Amino acid sequence: MSYTFHVDLRGIVDLLSHHLYASPRVYVRELMQNAVDAITARRSDDPGAPGAIRIHPPESTGDGTLRVEDTGIGLTEAQVHELLATIGRSSKRDDLGFARHEFLGQFGIGLLSCFLVADEIRVRTRAAGSPTVEWIGYADGRYELHVAPAGRERPEQGTTVTLVPRRGEEHWLRRDAVREIASLYGSMLPIPVHVDDEPITVGLAPWENDAAEPAATRRARLDAYAQEVFGFTPFDVIDLAVPAAGLRGVAFVLPMPANPTSRVAHRVYLKQMLLSEDIERLLPEWAFFVRCVVDTGELRPTASREALYEDALLDQVRESLGDSLRGWMTRLGRTDPHRLQAFLRVHHLGVKALAVHDDEMLRLVEQWWPFETNMGPLTLAEFRERHQVVRYTPSVDEFRQLAAVAAAQGIAVVNAGYVYDAELTSRLSDLDSTIVTEVLTASDLATRLEPLDPDVELAVRPFLVLAQRTLDRLGVQVLVRAFEPASMPALHLLDGDTALAVDLRQGQEQADELWSSILGTFTQGRDERPQLVFNHRNPLVRQAIATGDDELTTLAIEGLYVQALLLGHQPLRPADTAALNQSFLGLLARAMGGAR
Numbered sequence: 286m287s288y289t290f291h292v293d294l295r296g297i298v299d300l301l302s303h304h305l306y307a308s309p310r311v312y313v314r315e316l317m318q319n320a321v322d323a324i325t326a327r328r329s330d331d332p333g334a335p336g337a338i339r340i341h342p343p344e345s346t347g348d349g350t351l352r353v354e355d356t357g358i359g360l361t362e363a364q365v366h367e368l369l370a371t372i373g374r375s376s377k378r379d380d381l382g383f384a385r386h387e388f389l390g391q392f393g394i395g396l397l398s399c400f401l402v403a404d405e406i407r408v409r410t411r412a413a414g415s416p417t418v419e420w421i422g423y424a425d426g427r428y429e430l431h432v433a434p435a436g437r438e439r440p441e442q443g444t445t446v447t448l449v450p451r452r453g454e455e456h457w458l459r460r461d462a463v464r465e466i467a468s469l470y471g472s473m474l475p476i477p478v479h480v481d482d483e484p485i486t487v488g489l490a491p492w493e494n495d496a497a498e499p500a501a502t503r504r505a506r507l508d509a510y511a512q513e514v515f516g517f518t519p520f521d522v523i524d525l526a527v528p529a530a531g532l533r534g535v536a537f538v539l540p541m542p543a544n545p546t547s548r549v550a551h552r553v554y555l556k557q558m559l560l561s562e563d564i565e566r567l568l569p570e571w572a573f574f575v576r577c578v579v580d581t582g583e584l585r586p587t588a589s590r591e592a593l594y595e596d597a598l599l600d601q602v603r604e605s606l607g608d609s610l611r612g613w614m615t616r617l618g619r620t621d622p623h624r625l626q627a628f629l630r631v632h633h634l635g636v637k638a639l640a641v642h643d644d645e646m647l648r649l650v651e652q653w654w655p656f657e658t659n660m661g662p663l664t665l666a667e668f669r670e671r672h673q674v675v676r677y678t679p680s681v682d683e684f685r686q687l688a689a690v691a692a693a694q695g696i697a698v699v700n701a702g703y704v705y706d707a708e709l710t711s712r713l714s715d716l717d718s719t720i721v722t723e724v725l726t727a728s729d730l731a732t733r734l735e736p737l738d739p740d741v742e743l744a745v746r747p748f749l750v751l752a753q754r755t756l757d758r759l760g761v762q763v764l765v766r767a768f769e770p771a772s773m774p775a776l777h778l779l780d781g782d783t784a785l786a787v788d789l790r791q792g793q794e795q796a797d798e799l800w801s802s803i804l805g806t807f808t809q810g811r812d813e814r815p816q817l818v819f820n821h822r823n824p825l826v827r828q829a830i831a832t833g834d835d836e837l838t839t840l841a842i843e844g845l846y847v848q849a850l851l852l853g854h855q856p857l858r859p860a861d862t863a864a865l866n867q868s869f870l871g872l873l874a875r876a877m878g879g880a881r
């Protein structure tokens with residue numbers, strides 16, 4: 286014995302309204318879509334057939350109903366049973382069940398969305414060479430069907446759908462609401478739609494690129510569109526085309542920086558009917574500096590028609606649109622570098638994110654993005670030309686600490702401490718194997734400072750011993766070198782690695798036994814200590830070396846140590862503050878005493 290499923294229409298409508306469609310307003314979209322498809326079907330046999338869709342809201346029908354009329358193919362009595370009254374049956378699929386790509390619909394459920402706002406759907410339809418038939422479907426699953434009696438026949442081929450509103454849902458059918466929803470979804474449709482006498486389909490779609498329209502006029506049209514839809518006047522407009530997906534569109538480049546982590550929503554049309562204003566993954570992630578509006582014939586919607594189906598074609602589209610944006614940037618670099626620089630000033634983060642993996646973009650950054658260097662702002666290409674080796678600091682703190690001293694020794698260094706910069710700088714040799722890049726660390730710099738002559742070295746020895754003894758408890762290693770600028774008495778040098786070791790050691794001192802031993806495993810065997818390099822060219826340092834008064838020299842050593850910390854933008858630990866107090870008060874006392 287075999288049986289057929291029974292379907293409870295109320296259950297299905299509930300499912301649609303709560304789980305499929307975001308809002309009952311989609312009923313207008315589904316009705317317009319069916320009308321467009323019916324006209325498309327009629328025109329495939331008879332290309333000259335009339336094409337018009339008219340929506341009459343209750344304000345004009347006068348009987349509280351809403352009416353949608355089309356000049357489409359119409360249905361015969363048998364087709365009404367098969368198509369209108371069978372859930373999931375659609376005339377828009379081929380024999381194998383695939384969506385026929387000339388139609389918008391495909392699932393065979395769209396008409397049911399009318400039950401979100403209506404208790405009753407009436408359809409009067411007439412196919413070529415057939416009588417007019419009248420169908421009435423109720424939300425509880427019943428339907429009636431009969432041939433229209435004399436006097437109620439349709440004069441022309443086509444279909445009229447009438448909705449009798451459900452109590453409490455009348456507002457969805459009112460003229461203002463219908464006009465707004467019809468414009469939102471249908472303003473770009475290829476077939477004219479009117480709400481009463483007011484046209485809904487107006488103007489040129491943004492992706493239209495008509496040779497007869499002058500470039501400046503088109504740009505003004507697109508600027509106005511972006512302002513209205515996205516709320517900004519674009520920095521530039523990029524035409525998009527992916528023929529494999531029947532896709533045309535435009536990307537509007539934001540004139541202001543965009544947050545890379547914020548949502549990027551694009552406006553997508555399917556066969557000129559709005560799919561959604563909120564499609565997120567149309568472009569690669571790095572392309573957060575554009576907003577797009579595209580129309581596609583081949584990408585598939587999900588059943589709710591509110592999102593795109595993730596498939597290989599969508600992947601291909603994403604990649605191809607990414608290529609278009611990259612192409613635009615490289616072209617701009619060639620034809621209008623100043624504009625490219627202006628673009629990079631706003632969107633460097635997105636471009637740099639891309640350049641981490643993309644050589645073409647890396648070249649763009651290398652050529653056009655000015656980095657902070659201790660020789661003034663320079664592009665990496667300019668830096669390389671002037672200084673051969675691209676020396677850089679991987680953190681902003683290190684740059685601040687080393688920049689001036691390195692410059693005084695004639696060592697040029699790039700600040701690669703901002704997001705992506707160190708990765709990009711170290712990757713330069715991927716572009717050209719002759720490019721040499723090198724990290725400049727504090728200890729590197731120390732080795733580049735000029736050592737003293739042996740006899741001078743000997744003469745400063747007592748000072749060095751005293752200084753080391755004074756600063757041992759502060760965990761600092763002391764050196765004396767001769768370097769520029771002579772006005773700088775002492776230089777505090779701290780590498781990234783050393784900074785970590787210092788932090789760990791400090792943590793170890795403050796932590797309880799268990800933590801202390803855990804942290805100890807990280808610091809074991811490491812002798813990284815920050816270095817304090819006294820400058821033998823500095824007159825004050827020479828004086829301190831020559832005082833012959835150990836107490837005064839100690840006070841000077843402590844004072845110069847803290848000053849070097851401050852110059853290097855280093856935080857003061859309690860022990861450092863104590864050294865500062867001791868030195869300052871001691872020196873004051875000596876000064877007062879001297880004055881007495």
Ligand SMILES: Nc1ncnc2c1ncn2[C@@H]1O[C@H](COP(=O)(O)OP(=O)(O)OP(=O)(O)O)[C@@H](O)[C@H]1O
Nearest residue numbers: 319320323368375376390391392393394395396444
């Ligand atoms: N205005 C119309 N003129 C002619 N045929 C129509 C009309 N409206 C609906 N139909 C017929 O009814 C069928 C079911 O329509 P329905 O809107 O439920 O689904 P669909 O348009 O096929 O697919 P989708 O669920 O994707 O919208 C359609 O396939 C079509 O054959």
